[in-house]
Amino acid sequence: MIGIKKQRGFTMIELVVVIAILALVIVTASDLFLSMIKTQKKILAEQEVLNQVSYAIEYMARAIRMARADEFNTCVGQGESYGVYSNGIKFINHSSEDICQVFLWDSVDKVLKESRDGGQTYIPITSRDVIINSFTIKTYGEEMRDGLQARIVLVLDFQYRDSNISPARKIIQTTISQRNMGS
Numbered sequence: 001m002i003g004i005k006k007q008r009g010f011t012m013i014e015l016v017v018v019i020a021i022l023a024l025v026i027v028t029a030s031d032l033f034l035s036m037i038k039t040q041k042k043i044l045a046e047q048e049v050l051n052q053v054s055y056a057i058e059y060m061a062r063a064i065r066m067a068r069a070d071e072f073n074t075c076v077g078q079g080e081s082y083g084v085y086s087n088g089i090k091f092i093n094h095s096s097e098d099i100c101q102v103f104l105w106d107s108v109d110k111v112l113k114e115s116r117d118g119g120q121t122y123i124p125i126t127s128r129d130v131i132i133n134s135f136t137i138k139t140y141g142e143e144m145r146d147g148l149q150a151r152i153v154l155v156l157d158f159q160y161r162d163s164n165i166s167p168a169r170k171i172i173q174t175t176i177s178q179r180n181m182g183s
Contacts (some may be wrong), residue, residue, distance in 0.1 A: 049130050049160045053172055056112055056125050057154060060103050061176045064152055066094035075100035084137050105135030133157040150178040
């Protein structure tokens with residue numbers, strides 16, 4: 001029996017150990033992968049909310065920045081540029097049609113809305129995916145005849161509607177100075 005080599009394979013115990021280790025590696029890798037997908041979904045949802053809120057606040061800032069004085073007392077009062085209320089702001093839009101424009105926070109629907117007919121009809125400017133918890137407007141130098149540059153500070157407290165994705169509340173603020181001072 002010279003020249004015959006004994007072939008040796010894996011024992012059953014060795015196979016079970018290898019399969020158990022391989023299963024553990026696969027489970028760990030799949031948990032890590034699922035966790036990464038969940039984190040990416042959360043980040044994308046937060047980015048979408050920030051994009052929507054940034055768009056809304058920039059849209060409002062652009063319109064408010066170019067507001068004109070109410071020369072004929074048709075919107076906010078003769079000679080005034082803004083009418084600021086607890087949940088909104090009203091002003092003459094810079095367009096040639098002298099539109100009485102309103103931005104307000106609907107505390108029931110938790111969205112920001114816009115009116116281009118002086119407050120008769122409103123359309124939302126933030127989506128239902130975003131909850132606007134509060135909308136604060138502060139004015140400085142608002143008396144147009146005082147010679148000071150008018151400044152308006154808009155503060156939005158918001159969060160994503162799906163609390164499983166992004167329950168954290170966020171606050172964004174912008175300061176607007178009027179471009180058409182005294183006009």
